[in-house]
Amino acid sequence: MYEQPYNPFRNNIAIVKEYFKSPAVLILAIANIVSIIFSFISSFISADYMKDVMQQLSVYVDRNLVLQNANGDFGNEIVKAIRDMLASPNVTTTFSLPVFPILTVIGLLLLFAKCRNSNPDSSPSGGVTILNVVAVFGVIGAVMAVIGMMIIVVALYVLYAVFQSNPSRAFSIRLGAERLRIDSVFLLILAIALTVIVVISSFFILFGAINRKRYIGSIKNSISSVELSNKGAKAYGVYCIIMAVFTGFSIISTVSSLFGNPTEEVYRRIGLHITKDMTIIYVFSLISNIIAIVITILQAKIALGYAKYIDEQKNGYGELPEEGAPAFAPANVGVGVHTQQNPYTYLAQPKPEAPAAPAVKDEPFVNPYLDKEDKEAAQPTCPNCGSPVDGKAPFCGQCGTKL
Numbered sequence: 104m105y106e107q108p109y110n111p112f113r114n115n116i117a118i119v120k121e122y123f124k125s126p127a128v129l130i131l132a133i134a135n136i137v138s139i140i141f142s143f144i145s146s147f148i149s150a151d152y153m154k155d156v157m158q159q160l161s162v163y164v165d166r167n168l169v170l171q172n173a174n175g176d177f178g179n180e181i182v183k184a185i186r187d188m189l190a191s192p193n194v195t196t197t198f199s200l201p202v203f204p205i206l207t208v209i210g211l212l213l214l215f216a217k218c219r220n221s222n223p224d225s226s227p228s229g230g231v232t233i234l235n236v237v238a239v240f241g242v243i244g245a246v247m248a249v250i251g252m253m254i255i256v257v258a259l260y261v262l263y264a265v266f267q268s269n270p271s272r273a274f275s276i277r278l279g280a281e282r283l284r285i286d287s288v289f290l291l292i293l294a295i296a297l298t299v300i301v302v303i304s305s306f307f308i309l310f311g312a313i314n315r316k317r318y319i320g321s322i323k324n325s326i327s328s329v330e331l332s333n334k335g336a337k338a339y340g341v342y343c344i345i346m347a348v349f350t351g352f353s354i355i356s357t358v359s360s361l362f363g364n365p366t367e368e369v370y371r372r373i374g375l376h377i378t379k380d381m382t383i384i385y386v387f388s389l390i391s392n393i394i395a396i397v398i399t400i401l402q403a404k405i406a407l408g409y410a411k412y413i414d415e416q417k418n419g420y421g422e423l424p425e426e427g428a429p430a431f432a433p434a435n436v437g438v439g440v441h442t443q444q445n446p447y448t449y450l451a452q453p454k455p456e457a458p459a460a461p462a463v464k465d466e467p468f469v470n471p472y473l474d475k476e477d478k479e480a481a482q483p484t485c486p487n488c489g490s491p492v493d494g495k496a497p498f499c500g501q502c503g504t505k506l
Contacts, residue, residue, distance in 0.1 A: 113223050116326045120227060122412050123322075124218035131401040132211035138394045139204050145387040152384060203237050210234035231323045238316040245312035249305040256301050259294035263287055311346070314338040318406055331417050336410035343403035347396050354392045361385050 213230030266287035317335025324332045361382065483494045487504035498505055 115331055116226055117223065118331065118416050119322060119326050120218040122409060123214055123227065127401055127405055128211055128215045132208050134394060134398045134401065135204060135208045138398060139201055141387060141391050141394060142201065145391060148387060149384050152381060203240060206233055206237050226326060228326055231326065235319045235323050238319045242312045242316050245308045248308060252301040252305065256294060256297050259290055259297060263290040263294055266290055311342040314342060331413050333410045333413035336406045340403045340407035343399045343406065347399040350392055350396045350399065354389060357385055357389045357392060
């Protein structure tokens with residue numbers, strides 16, 4: 104057991120380590136590893152299916168897609184570009200390394216390992232820093248996604264203005280037996296619908312990314328300063344709960360697709376026949392969604408638990424309790440960590456009343472520092488017989504001489 108005097112930096116590190124040594128952190132890291140593995144497998148499996156779909160779509164578009172306006176058919180170059188894009192191998196064979204999920208796993212494992220170490224010199228700052236970097240890039244990615252969605256909405260409003268000023272620009276898209284007319288009314292309805300979706304989505308995306316950054320940043324601040332912080336932890340926990348609910352709806356949709364594939368129905372409706380079976384893709388999608396729910400629930404549990412834990416710790420570190428609540432000093436963080444002698448505990452304790460002043464007696468002052476001879480020399484005597492007399496007596500008690 105490490106017995107050391109109170110040190111704000113060491114004690115804050117010990118408090119954070121006590122919480123994040125929970126097995127939930129390790130389980131969260133393992134769940135992220137499984138999610139990465141399933142994402143890789145699912146990508147390779149779906150690539151073969153998507154390759155077949157894209158090749159057939161390329162041929163189908165080349166034969167059946169027609170753009171028509173008041174002057175007849177137009178847009179052959181557009182059709183050719185769509186066909187070439189669908190036939191491109193990059194559409195189905197490009198895989199990206201999940202850098203940030205891998206960094207998240209590394210950060211969680213480092214955090215858990217350092218927090219399990221009882222040595223007070225062992226700090227979890229390395230794992231927290233990695234998680235903080237991931238959170239920063241998460242905010243950047245969220246902002247870029249919001250900007251991209253806004254650009255699409257602005258483009259629709261610009262097209263609406265163009266079509267409104269020149270109705271002859273309206274055209275129709277014919278794909279086999281299906282026909283869709285694109286005019287100013289259609290663009291306005293589409294732009295308004297997308298505006299609502301973008302506003303709600305943008306708020307939700309930014310809310311989650313920003314509060315995740317605040318939450319991880321508060322952990323970093325707690326282990327690097329004398330202030331314990333849990334900013335953003337509650338908000339991020341609520342965000343994770345909402346994400347778990349949405350993922351649950353996605354699971355329901357995936358299960359229903361296993362018994363009736365709506366995508367294949369759309370293909371049949373436009374006359375496109377796909378030979379590949381999508382059952383295995385839906386199975387992997389279902390498993391991935393279940394793992395995602397486990398991850399978001401664990402994230403919510405850890406974040407909300409951290410917020411409550413820090414509030415409880417801060418209540419004994421210089422913060423006065425609510426009126427009527429008993430004052431208390433914080434308990435030791437754990438065996439083998441530190442002996443806490445909190446110098447701020449007195450702030451939460453009632454101040455003792457000052458003792459009452461003693462009653463003053465009407466007596467002549469006697470200097471306690473005078474020795475016996477000085478006291479005798481200072482005492483008045485009778486001028487006649489030399490006997491010591493009371494300074495207030497009118498006559499000598501020995502000879503009766505008037506004083």
